[in-house]
Amino acid sequence: MKNPLLVFNSNGIYCPKGDFYIDPWKPVDKAIITHAHSDHAKAGHRHYLSHHDSKSILKQRLGWEIKLETKDYGEIIKINEVKVSLHPAGHILGSAQIRVEAGGEVWCVSGDYKTQPDPIAVNFEPVPCHTFITECTFGLPVYQWPDEAETITQIENWWKENQQKGKISLISAYSLGKAQRILALIDQSIGKIYCHGAVHTVNELYKRAKKLQGHFPYLSSEIKKEALIGTLIIAPPSAVSSSWAGKLKPLSVGAVSGWMMLRGSKRRQNVDRGFILSDHADWQGLNKAIRQTQSENVICTHGYAEVFAEWLNQNGYNGMSEKTFFESENSEVDIEN
Amino acid sequence: MRRFARLFEELDQTTKTNDRIRSLVSYLEDAEEEDKLWSVALLSGKRPKRGVNSTRMKEWAAEEAGIPFWLFEESYQVVGDMAETISLVLPFREGNNNDSLTDWMEKIIAIAGEEEEVKRQFVVNSWKELRKKERLIFNKLIGGSFRIGVSQKTMVRALSKHSGKGVSELAHRLTGQWSPQTHTYHSLIEEGAGDEDLSKPYPFYLAYPLDEKSDFNAKPEEWYAERKWDGIRGQLISRGGEVFVWTRGEELVTEKYPELMALRQFLPEGVVLDGEILSYKDRLPLPFSELQRRIGRKNVGKKLLCDVPIIMVAYDLLEYNGKDLRASSLLERRTILEKVVSAVNHPNLHISRLLEFKNKNDLAKIRQESRQHRTEGLMLKRKNSEYKVGRKRGDWWKWKVDPLVIDAVMIYAMRGHGRRANLYTDYTFAVWNNKELVPFTKAYSGLTDDEFRQVDRFVKANILEKFGPVRSVRPELVFEIAFEGIAKSTHHKSGISLRFPRMNRWRQDKKPEEANTLTDLKEMLSIYG
Ligand SMILES: [Zn+2]
Ligand SMILES: [Zn+2]
DSSP: OOSOSSEEETTEEEETTTTEEESOSSOOSEEEOSOOSTTTSOSOOSEEEEEGGGHHHHHHHHOTTSOEEEEOTTOEEEETTEEEEEEEOSSSTTOEEEEEEETTEEEEEOOSOOSSOOSSSOOOOOOOOSEEEEEETTOSTTOOOOOHHHHHHHHHHHHHHHHHTTOEEEEEOOTTTHHHHHHHHSOTTSSOEEEOHHHHHHHHHHHHTTOOOSOOOBOOTTSOGGGGTTOEEEEOHHHHTSHHHHTSOSEEEEEESGGGGSHHHHHHHTOSEEEOOOSSOOHHHHHHHHHHHTOSEEEEEEESHHHHHHHHHTTTSEEEEOOOSSOOTTTTTSSOO | OHHHHHHHHHHHHOOOHHHHHHHHHHHHHHSOHHHHHHHHHHHTTOOOOOOSOHHHHHHHHHHHHTOOHHHHHHHHHHHOOHHHHHHHHOOOOOOOOOOOHHHHHHHHHHHTTSOHHHHHHHHHHHHHHSOHHHHHHHHHHHTTOOOOOOOHHHHHHHHHHHHOOOHHHHHHHHSSSOOTTTOOHHIIIIIOSSSOSTTOOOOOEEOEEOOTTOOOOOOTTTEEEEEEEOSEEEEEEEETTEEEEEETTTEEOGGGOHHHHTTTTTSOSSEEEEEEEEEEETTEEOOHHHHHHHHTOSSOOHHHHHHSOEEEEEEEEEEETTEEOTTSOHHHHHHHHHHHHHHHOOTTEEEOOOOOOSSHHHHHHHHHTGGGGTEEEEEEEETTOOOOSEEOSSSEEEEEOOOEEEEEEEEEEEEOSGGGTTSEEEEEEEEEETTEEEEEEEEOOSSOHHHHHHHHHHHHHSEEEEETTEEEEOSOOEEEEEESEEEEOSSSTTSEEEESOEEEEEOTTOOGGGSOBHHHHHHHHHHHO
16 A cells, blocks of 8 residues: 555554554554553553543543543544544444544544444444454454343343352453443342442443443442352452452352353353453454445454454455554453453 | 253353262253263263264364355364364354254264265254254264263262262272163163172272371381382272272273283182282382373283283282271281282282381381382381271371472473463473473472462563463573472483472572583483483
8 A cells, every 4th residue: 555544653553644643552642542441542642532431531540631632423623634533433431433534545443343232332333434444352253242131141140149159249341341331231139239449430430421320339348248248249350360359258250251252261261150241343243344344455453363354355355464562462361352 | 952061061160079069960850861871971981983074074164154264273273172163153043952962962873874965964954953052062972072071980979969879889880881872871870780889999098198297106016117109009809709900099990900800810709908009020110100001001912011010019908708807907907918918929919018117217218218119208007007088197107208309490381270370380391401401391380379470470571482372481490390200201302201290499599500401310310210
C-alpha cells in the first residue's frame, strides 16, 4: 500500500496525515483510545480522545488530571484533513471502533469487539471501510461461543449447588466489563453477592452513570467468614490466584472467560469450573464482522493474527498481520480477555 | 450416552478423590446394568480398538466445518487434543439422540469392519445426532483414545459403595480376562470372573521415616535391622495350589513375573509372604532403572528375562497354614519365615538378612554402605511388633541414606500444573561439558512457594527463546539437585538418568561457572550406577 492512512510504528498505530495515534503503547502527543482496558489505554499521553462512557474509568485509572476530550458514537471530528469518528464495538461500556477517513479512503480500527449482544455496552455496528484493522484474540475455529443465557444459567446452577454444599462461590472475571456483565445478567435473588475491591471500584462508576443496578457490596475484611457461606464473590483473576482467595473456605472457584472453551486452559488455571463468556468476537463473529465491513484489506492484530490473516488470504481478502503490544505472555490469565 | 457424558464432565471438573467417588456412585445408581458394565470397562482401560483412522476423522471434521486442513492442524496445536479439537470446530447444532452408552459402543464396534465411505457417513451422522459434550466422548471412543484420569482404586471404591461388596474382592474380580461382550454386570460383580478370594492380599504395613522424634533406642535385643531394598513391595500368596503376586498399589501382577510363578510347586499351601520384588544378578540387586523395564511389561521376552531376572526378598510372613499371623510378634513371624524360605530352597526366593549391630553408631556405619549394596538405607523393626495396616509411627522405621547431590544450572523452564499453573516451576538443569551446558535432568519440587515465586520472576525476565511451552532461560541460577540413584540411559543426551531428582536448595552463593561437570556426573555413575 502506498502512503497508507494508518501505519504501525514503535509507538502504536499512527495516522501520519492527522498526526495522532490509536491505542499507543508508548507516550505520545495525541491518543485516541478505543476502550479503557489497560493494554489499550496507557498512561502518559498528552491528549486523550475517547467515547463519553469511557471518561470516568479512564480518569479513575490514568489520573483525574489527564487531558481528555470525549465524543459520542457517530460524531465526526476533523483532525487536519482527516475525519475521525467513533462507532460501537460492543466490547465493554464506552468501547469504540475508530473510523478514519481521508481523500476518499476509509480505514477502521476495531479495538477489541464482540458481535454478541451485551447488557451494558452498545452493540457492535459494522463500519464499511477499505481497510479493517481487526483484533483476533479468538481467531481459531475452535472458539465458538455458546449463548450467553446458557452460560449464565450454568453459573446460577453452580452457585445454587454450592449453596447446598455450604460453600462460597468465587468467580474469577476481569474487573472492567466482564464482572458488570455478569452482575447485570445473573439472578440476584439467588443469594448475596460481594465484590472484590477492584470490581467494586468499577461498579461504583457504572452505578453513578446509571448503567448498573443492584446491591453487591464491597467484600471488606470486616465481614465475618461464616457470613460468606452461600454467597457469590466476584474478583479479578489476579486476586483469585493470590493468597487472598486461599482464606475463603470452603470454596468453589469458577473462571468466566472465552479461554474456558478449552479443557486444557481450564486445567491450567486450576479452577473448579470454567464458564464460557467472552467480550471478544468468536470465530463466527470475526468472520461475519469482516464480511460486513466489505473491506478488501484486513490487518490482523491480537492473538492468532498470522493464522487468521492466512485464512483471510485464502478467502479473497488481502490479509496481513501486525505485531502489537495488546497482548502479554500470560494472556490466558492476566489480560482482560 | 447423555448420562455418561455428564459423568465424564464431572470427573473432568475435579481432582478430589471423594468428589469423583460421589460422581461415580451417583452415575452407577442412575445407569442401566449394561451401561454400568461398559462404564466400568472403559474406566478400567478396556476400550475397543480404534475403528476409524484419525487422519480421516480430522479431514471429515475440517470438511464439515468448512475450514482447510492446515487450519484444523493449527487449531489442534492450540487445543492439544484431537477429539476435543474436532468437537469444537464442528458447526452443528445440539443433537438430541437418546441411545444408551451400550447402544453406542455396539455401533462403534460394528463400524470398524466397514468400508471407508460407510464409516464417513456414520461418523458425520453421529456428530449431527449427538449433543456437543457427547461428541468429544464419541470421538475418543471411536478414535481409540478414550482415557479418563480415574485410578482403578477410585473406581473400585465407588463400585464397592454402590454394590456393597468389599474393595479387595472387587479389585480381584475386575482383574483378568473379561469384557462387556463376555460378561454381564451381574456375572462379573456378583459372581466374579472366576477363582475369587483365593488371591486376596493383606493391606500393607508401612514404615515411617526415622527422625529426631522417633522412639528408637537401637538396642539389639529389642530391634531388628535389615537393609531397605530398592524394589517393588509385594505379597507372594500361595493358596489353592496357585501363586499370586500383588504389589502395594493393589495390583495383581502375577503374570509379569514368571520367576515367582515358578515357586508354585515349592511353596507350602496357605502362605502369604511380604517382601520386595528385586531384579537380581551376580549376587547384587540391579539398579531400579533395570527393574523398571519389567514393571511396564505384561509379556516378557526371553532376552528381558535373561537381562533382568527377578527374585523376591521376603521379610515377613502374614499367613501360615492358612492362618492369619498378623497379630503375633515379628519375632515369631520371622522364625517361621526363616523355616519356610529354607524349606522352599529356591534361588528365586531369598530372605532379607538381619544385620548385626550393638548400637546406633554401628547402624550409622552400615547405613553409609547402603549404596554399595544398591539399597536405600536401613529398616528398623521392633521385634515384638504386630503387622499393622497402613503407615504407622512407633514400631517400624525407615532410615534412608542421604541423597546424592550435584550443583547444576537451570537452562529451561516450563509452567507448572495445578495450583502452580501460573508460575514457571518445571525446570531443566544442565552441567558443564567443556564450555557447553548439557541438560541432564528435570526437577519441579523442593523449593518453597516463596522461592518458586522468585525464580518465576527471574524466568519471566530472562527468557531467551520459546519452543512450544518451553522457555530457554539465561543460564544464571544454580541449584543443588538431590537424587536417590543414577543410571546409564540411552534416552538422554547426557547419557544418564536420575531417580527422584528434586531441588535440594537454591545455591544463591554460587555462580553458574561453579556448577558441576558432566565428568563429575559420570564419576558418580561409575560408583553408584
Ligand atoms: Zn479489551
Ligand atoms: Zn485488548
